[in-house]
Amino acid sequence: MNTSDTQNANRAREYDAADPLARFRTYFHIPAGTIYLDGNSLGAMPLAVTGRLAKTANHEWAEGLIRSWNSASWIQLPLLVGDRIAPLIGVARGEVAVGDSTSVNLFKCLAAAVHLRPDRRVILLEQDNFPTDNYMAEGLAALVGNLEIRVFDSTKPIEPHLASGDVAVVMLSHVHYRTARVQDMSAVTTAIHAAGAPVIWDLSHSVGAVKVELAQSDADFAVGCTYKYLNGGPGAPAFVWVAPRLAADTKQPLSGWMGHKDPFAFTPLYEPGPAVKRFVCGTPQVLSLTALDECLKLWSEVDLDQLFEKSRRLTSFFVELVESECQGHGLVLQSPRNVAERGSHVSFGLEQIGYPVMRALIDRGVIGDFRTPNTIRFGFTPLYVGFSDVERAVQLLRQVLEERLWDLDAYKIRAAVT
Amino acid sequence: MNTSDTQNANRAREYDAADPLARFRTYFHIPAGTIYLDGNSLGAMPLAVTGRLAKTANHEWAEGLIRSWNSASWIQLPLLVGDRIAPLIGVARGEVAVGDSTSVNLFKCLAAAVHLRPDRRVILLEQDNFPTDNYMAEGLAALVGNLEIRVFDSTKPIEPHLASGDVAVVMLSHVHYRTARVQDMSAVTTAIHAAGAPVIWDLSHSVGAVKVELAQSDADFAVGCTYKYLNGGPGAPAFVWVAPRLAADTKQPLSGWMGHKDPFAFTPLYEPGPAVKRFVCGTPQVLSLTALDECLKLWSEVDLDQLFEKSRRLTSFFVELVESECQGHGLVLQSPRNVAERGSHVSFGLEQIGYPVMRALIDRGVIGDFRTPNTIRFGFTPLYVGFSDVERAVQLLRQVLEERLWDLDAYKIRAAVT
Numbered sequence: 001m002n003t004s005d006t007q008n009a010n011r012a013r014e015y016d017a018a019d020p021l022a023r024f025r026t027y028f029h030i031p032a033g034t035i036y037l038d039g040n041s042l043g044a045m046p047l048a049v050t051g052r053l054a055k056t057a058n059h060e061w062a063e064g065l066i067r068s069w070n071s072a073s074w075i076q077l078p079l080l081v082g083d084r085i086a087p088l089i090g091v092a093r094g095e096v097a098v099g100d101s102t103s104v105n106l107f108k109c110l111a112a113a114v115h116l117r118p119d120r121r122v123i124l125l126e127q128d129n130f131p132t133d134n135y136m137a138e139g140l141a142a143l144v145g146n147l148e149i150r151v152f153d154s155t156k157p158i159e160p161h162l163a164s165g166d167v168a169v170v171m172l173s174h175v176h177y178r179t180a181r182v183q184d185m186s187a188v189t190t191a192i193h194a195a196g197a198p199v200i201w202d203l204s205h206s207v208g209a210v211k212v213e214l215a216q217s218d219a220d221f222a223v224g225c226t227y228k229y230l231n232g233g234p235g236a237p238a239f240v241w242v243a244p245r246l247a248a249d250t251k252q253p254l255s256g257w258m259g260h261k262d263p264f265a266f267t268p269l270y271e272p273g274p275a276v277k278r279f280v281c282g283t284p285q286v287l288s289l290t291a292l293d294e295c296l297k298l299w300s301e302v303d304l305d306q307l308f309e310k311s312r313r314l315t316s317f318f319v320e321l322v323e324s325e326c327q328g329h330g331l332v333l334q335s336p337r338n339v340a341e342r343g344s345h346v347s348f349g350l351e352q353i354g355y356p357v358m359r360a361l362i363d364r365g366v367i368g369d370f371r372t373p374n375t376i377r378f379g380f381t382p383l384y385v386g387f388s389d390v391e392r393a394v395q396l397l398r399q400v401l402e403e404r405l406w407d408l409d410a411y412k413i414r415a416a417v418t
Numbered sequence: 419m420n421t422s423d424t425q426n427a428n429r430a431r432e433y434d435a436a437d438p439l440a441r442f443r444t445y446f447h448i449p450a451g452t453i454y455l456d457g458n459s460l461g462a463m464p465l466a467v468t469g470r471l472a473k474t475a476n477h478e479w480a481e482g483l484i485r486s487w488n489s490a491s492w493i494q495l496p497l498l499v500g501d502r503i504a505p506l507i508g509v510a511r512g513e514v515a516v517g518d519s520t521s522v523n524l525f526k527c528l529a530a531a532v533h534l535r536p537d538r539r540v541i542l543l544e545q546d547n548f549p550t551d552n553y554m555a556e557g558l559a560a561l562v563g564n565l566e567i568r569v570f571d572s573t574k575p576i577e578p579h580l581a582s583g584d585v586a587v588v589m590l591s592h593v594h595y596r597t598a599r600v601q602d603m604s605a606v607t608t609a610i611h612a613a614g615a616p617v618i619w620d621l622s623h624s625v626g627a628v629k630v631e632l633a634q635s636d637a638d639f640a641v642g643c644t645y646k647y648l649n650g651g652p653g654a655p656a657f658v659w660v661a662p663r664l665a666a667d668t669k670q671p672l673s674g675w676m677g678h679k680d681p682f683a684f685t686p687l688y689e690p691g692p693a694v695k696r697f698v699c700g701t702p703q704v705l706s707l708t709a710l711d712e713c714l715k716l717w718s719e720v721d722l723d724q725l726f727e728k729s730r731r732l733t734s735f736f737v738e739l740v741e742s743e744c745q746g747h748g749l750v751l752q753s754p755r756n757v758a759e760r761g762s763h764v765s766f767g768l769e770q771i772g773y774p775v776m777r778a779l780i781d782r783g784v785i786g787d788f789r790t791p792n793t794i795r796f797g798f799t800p801l802y803v804g805f806s807d808v809e810r811a812v813q814l815l816r817q818v819l820e821e822r823l824w825d826l827d828a829y830k831i832r833a834a835v836t
Binding site: 029031034036038041042044045049050053054057058060061062063065066067068069074100101102103104107111115127128130131132134135136138139140142143144145151225227233234235236237238251252253254255256257258260263264265266267268269270281282283284285286287288289291362367369371372 | 475479
């Protein structure tokens, strides 16, 4: 350790000691020797989930059998779990439904939004949004036949792209999956509404890490992922929200029986359930859904303002240390430098060697990820990542770069002897 | 016990003693004192699933974290689990994808089928199919706008309904959810093809209990549920099959990233994966999917011909005993009397008292279910239901009817003192 290492380590320890959220780390399983900076892709496991899965299987399924749809409230889980998410996205209980995937929920919202503006035929998308978002719009447009997809650069103002007056709906990510750039939800929603269109927000990379105020922003639709900062488990069911002012007029085409106003009446024709219930479709995957329910319980103890503040401080500390400790190795910040415009992950461009550097880091216990063509990405989940993790991760990144541990041949030789 | 009870019990014991599938009951948890005749709604729990869930959570998720998408093959599960289902529906490995719900998979198939016949605009449905099937068609038709839904009585020949020459697709249940009536898949498929349309078979009430020969019947699309006779867990992910001859031309609108030919290439436009992979949509719900994977393993040991034979013998024994032992109480067989036309459940009509009778039965440990307006329904899962279960269930049914235990007031009094 050189002097700056010592100073950085001391600072990190001070920050950790003063962290009001530090205790939440004990709620999670973090593998020994691992600094997990990929919770923005798959969150770490809350320890309570194991017991809940066993209970769902051994008590509710094995013993309760079919009766558990009522006695264990399985039938109500899509909305009950939604109630746990509501305060994290700035909406009221009863407004969120959980189930299906983010992709499927985007389809429901896109179709519902287009139905609200039958006189317009343009779906406006970010040109580099997370791919599945735009693929789903593509699928809808191809199916319906007379819809047009347009893309725009969402790092620039949206207004010019709305001026044509033919935009039926805009779909945007609140936090960009690659750069972590945060959209100003309120301002962008206002601009879209001024052009007469509704907006669908994808909250996958913001919920649980960045402040989300759907109601206050007067947003229309939102979807999001629960396996990132919400730590709900691999592929955990997604959520969907529709503004109460729209819900009663909303029609979505995946009109499965669980969205019916009375599923067991077995009426020949579909009659949509009230409000967001009509966004539920088929039978929910109960094992994944009860696991998610358990994982979300801890959020009732979290002070969200402390959480957002810690997120900003973690990413700022990381950027500062990388830029001071890893100079001269070609790292270029791809995330906004202004913390107010940045979500809870940080991306650096690293030409040529991005992938092998990340591989070498992972093998040394620092788990981040790589996105083509040249991005190394690090996520900071405030509930279980500490400042000392950040400091240690940067030390290891510097070591990988300085000692050229990323050099694939040399790296293979080292791997073979350990 | 009277003489016929003794004779019936002796017959049941003989049948059980000679049952080549009897050992499979030990693979399942059946609650003490319970005769479970609702496996056609939610199958009993295979004991192995508990360990698998713990492994998925504690080893793959908690320790492996994001790496488990590759190291634990999560990314491949939709097709790997599909390979376990393929032999149960008479198709080859690589042709089945697992994920989403039956409802969502029906939507994919309906849209894909309509795309195959853009010159035709009629979707032909059974008038009393399981509601979600028809609701999904309704949702598609309302979205696309120029599709017409027609219904027909599927207990009568389909040919007259195909004669108009405008049917784009037919969707049918292989085994009817209420009556258990089995469609002649081969003959009906041939008739539909002769009219130039593809067919979608819903196998939810047949797979795992009744012979399914999709390939030999030259069928086009199929979907099915895995939480009934496949015992995959509450709301377990559904499956979808598309005939190989159609797969390459098939376009389905829920074009999520996991159905892309290279999801991590992050291409701006969707490029469908090969064959049935393009029917995968969003990120799979891994906890539910690995549980299902485990539950399906035992099927490699099952002799399917023995299974189908046992199913027929169980339902026949039940019908025989009910009609001989419960005469005079108004029970009317609603399922086909001919065993060749009957799936693995049996429904009786019971006017007025159907619901309280089923409630009284359930409280005495015989779990079946009730479907409005007057159906009591009993499912016989050959893997864990024995002939003595059948015999005992009929005895209890007779007792409930003879002693009027279904009389709600009297029933409440009895419940209060025990």
